[in-house]
Amino acid sequence: MMNRADPRAWGINQKLAFLAIALGALALIGSPSPGGAVTINTQELADIVESEVDHVTVEELADWVVQDRADYRLLDVRDPESYARYHIPTAESVELRDLHGYPLYHNEKIVIYSDGGIHSAQAWFLLRAEGFAGAYILLGGLDAWKDAILFPELPADATPDEVASFESRRAVSELFGGKPRTGGGGTANPAEIPLPKVKPPAAVAAPRARKKHHKEGC
Amino acid sequence: MIAPFYKYGLFGDEVSLILAAVIGVGFGFFLERAGFGSSRKLAAQFYFTDMAVFKVMFSAIVTAMLGLFYLSWAGLVDISMVYVSPTYLLPQLIGGLVLGLGFIVGGYCPGTSVVGISTGRLDAVAFGGGVFSGIFVYGELYPWLADFVKSTSMGRVTLDSWLGVDVGMVVFAVVIMAVLGFWGATTVERKLARREAEA
Amino acid sequence: MNPYLAGMGLGLVLLLAFVLMGRGLGASGAFSTIVAVIVDAVAPAHAQANEFYLGYLENGYGSPFKSFLMFEVIGVLVGGFISGALAGRVKRTVERGPRMSAKGRIGLAILGGTMMGFGAKLAGGCTSGQGLSGGAVLGLGSWTFMIMVFVGGYAGAYFLRREWR
Numbered sequence: 001m002m003n004r005a006d007p008r009a010w011g012i013n014q015k016l017a018f019l020a021i022a023l024g025a026l027a028l029i030g031s032p033s034p035g036g037a038v039t040i041n042t043q044e045l046a047d048i049v050e051s052e053v054d055h056v057t058v059e060e061l062a063d064w065v066v067q068d069r070a071d072y073r074l075l076d077v078r079d080p081e082s083y084a085r086y087h088i089p090t091a092e093s094v095e096l097r098d099l100h101g102y103p104l105y106h107n108e109k110i111v112i113y114s115d116g117g118i119h120s121a122q123a124w125f126l127l128r129a130e131g132f133a134g135a136y137i138l139l140g141g142l143d144a145w146k147d148a149i150l151f152p153e154l155p156a157d158a159t160p161d162e163v164a165s166f167e168s169r170r171a172v173s174e175l176f177g178g179k180p181r182t183g184g185g186g187t188a189n190p191a192e193i194p195l196p197k198v199k200p201p202a203a204v205a206a207p208r209a210r211k212k213h214h215k216e217g218c
Numbered sequence: 219m220i221a222p223f224y225k226y227g228l229f230g231d232e233v234s235l236i237l238a239a240v241i242g243v244g245f246g247f248f249l250e251r252a253g254f255g256s257s258r259k260l261a262a263q264f265y266f267t268d269m270a271v272f273k274v275m276f277s278a279i280v281t282a283m284l285g286l287f288y289l290s291w292a293g294l295v296d297i298s299m300v301y302v303s304p305t306y307l308l309p310q311l312i313g314g315l316v317l318g319l320g321f322i323v324g325g326y327c328p329g330t331s332v333v334g335i336s337t338g339r340l341d342a343v344a345f346g347g348g349v350f351s352g353i354f355v356y357g358e359l360y361p362w363l364a365d366f367v368k369s370t371s372m373g374r375v376t377l378d379s380w381l382g383v384d385v386g387m388v389v390f391a392v393v394i395m396a397v398l399g400f401w402g403a404t405t406v407e408r409k410l411a412r413r414e415a416e417a
Numbered sequence: 418m419n420p421y422l423a424g425m426g427l428g429l430v431l432l433l434a435f436v437l438m439g440r441g442l443g444a445s446g447a448f449s450t451i452v453a454v455i456v457d458a459v460a461p462a463h464a465q466a467n468e469f470y471l472g473y474l475e476n477g478y479g480s481p482f483k484s485f486l487m488f489e490v491i492g493v494l495v496g497g498f499i500s501g502a503l504a505g506r507v508k509r510t511v512e513r514g515p516r517m518s519a520k521g522r523i524g525l526a527i528l529g530g531t532m533m534g535f536g537a538k539l540a541g542g543c544t545s546g547q548g549l550s551g552g553a554v555l556g557l558g559s560w561t562f563m564i565m566v567f568v569g570g571y572a573g574a575y576f577l578r579r580e581w582r
Contacts, residue, residue: 016277016421017397023284024393027386071225105374109225109299133298134225215476216301218446218486218537218546222439231478237437238485242492244430245442245545249493250500252423257512257526261581264574272567273420274427275549281428282553286435301440303541303551305558310547313540314562317533318569322577324529325512327544328537329444331530332490333497338509341526348530349445353452355531356538360469367539375557388555400421 045128054124055139056111062149062172065089070214072109075099077123078142086195088113088145089176099126113138113145150178150196221295246333255337257325257345264322267410269403276396287389305372324348431553438485441550445543447490448534449473450481469538514581525580 048054064072065088076083076091083093094102096119104110110132112120120137127135138145147153152169154162170180177196220226224234252274253259262268290297321327326334326345334342356363378385434442453473457464464470477484501507513522537543540562542551548566551559 012419013400013421016425017400020280020284020393021397023288024390027284027287027389027393028384029386067230069231071227131298133296215446215472215484215486216440217303218443218449218542221436223437225439231483234438234485235478235483235488238488239492239495241430241434241437241442242489242494243496243499244433244492245427245489246493246496246498247500248423248426248430248496250497250504250506251418251426252420253418255497255501255506258514258581264570265578265582270420274424275544275552277421277424278427278431278549279552281425282431282435282549283555285428285432286553289432289436295436299439300435300554302554302556303547303559305556305561306541307558307561310540310558310562311565313536313538314547314565315569315572316536317540317543317562318536318566318571319573320529320532320534320536320569321544321566322529322570322573323580324526324533325581326526326530327444327533328448329442329493329543329545332444332493333501334512336494336497337501337507340509340511341513341522344523344526345530345533346448348527348532349448349534349537350452350530351527352531352534352536353445353449353538354456354534356535357452357456357467357469360467363539364468367541372557377555377557377560380557385555392555 056136057139058145058148075112077114109134111136113141116141153181225299249333254330255333261325266406280396302374305375307370309367443486443546445537446486
């Protein structure tokens, strides 16, 4: 079809074929990533850490849980005992050493949390290095979750705006079995408030997370 | 904002369903434009008289592949978030063969039968009924088939990672194969048309 | 329409699905959803005990019908009709070769559809989901599948020439 003896030798088909071949040839030069082996671009990772785009805030996560969203996986990288005592709804328990080989897809959005941020940061690095581009850290970890979601505090000298936003946070807190604190510094330290009880841990978390998975194939 | 937009949370589930319908309208429109509402046109592929199935399918694959490649190259699409159906080598080999035989016996595939139904083809309606029964048979046999269907699992493997080459190399190879295939298909069509005209 | 231009149109729709949704097109999944819902309505315990049906029953945003593929296939019905109506190709007819009876053709269509439904589920998708969408993202299994579809079609063609030629 390219070289047939025809007065209209460069018809639409020939032009399209030429365009496709040209774009295909250009692809040879502009390959974005080498296939097969994993390469770690440490500069790129450092930049991501610096710019904090790899974070999900506890408020965002709470929204996702409330909306029953199914497009993320939530990994709890603390030890199983802590997980059994309390975990964020929909979380799956994975220890850091089991992370390699844990069934995750490269196209999933993966949110990792630990108590603070150190273990989750290590897990994040591990996943990124293995090419999981959709890995995110829960900013502030479980500590931030307790402070902002489970036990939000209304300062004594709150402005009307703050009071208004506190009302919606109170509803979210109660939804997750938490306890909002009002009246300023008088109330207890979050660490001393009992955490909401978790129903049979293994039964709640794992099957639920799987069940919510939407089919992407036929 | 980086694509895929849905997976980056640009819009929610309800909007995604509306978009699904819009995408479907486009899909159905171009399938019908290609002539794929007709089983005779589809079956002609396997008698070398009209190779439109091959031509349409591979120009679509080349278009989408080049589009994805350059969008991800420009950093506009996070390719790792795009779904690649996992490889189960043996089930896909056997399934493809059964499906190919069903194609020539029935004259449609599930997508084109929907277009055939919407343009009044009664054989497409019968074919669609057959698809339901085939899936039902599969569902009933599933407890016995499950082990086979999950066998030879290789996960999310793409041709470039499997061959251990740059994705650009595979993109180039696919384009060249497609264009050579188009040229070959057109040549065969012409030869057969000439022979039929002489006969 | 020029097959390459129609193919480009299809490719751009597919690309749109990738960019917007991060997933490709499909068709057989919608058929499976309907089968699973019917089985569940007739024999709920039976359907709930079957992992295959359960996968489709638990899919969707609150209801199996509120899924991407169901809405997409409804769109295909509409889009196909629009294009067919514009071109004057909407016609109640049974497509068949000159030597084939309409009854025989309907029987073969049902048989072919059954094989197609079974094969598509075995392979995890049909020509749209596995072939077109998986092909464009260069899936190894999808390309294996696609080659076998053409092998199967050409292998059967000789025996079915009375149906089409």
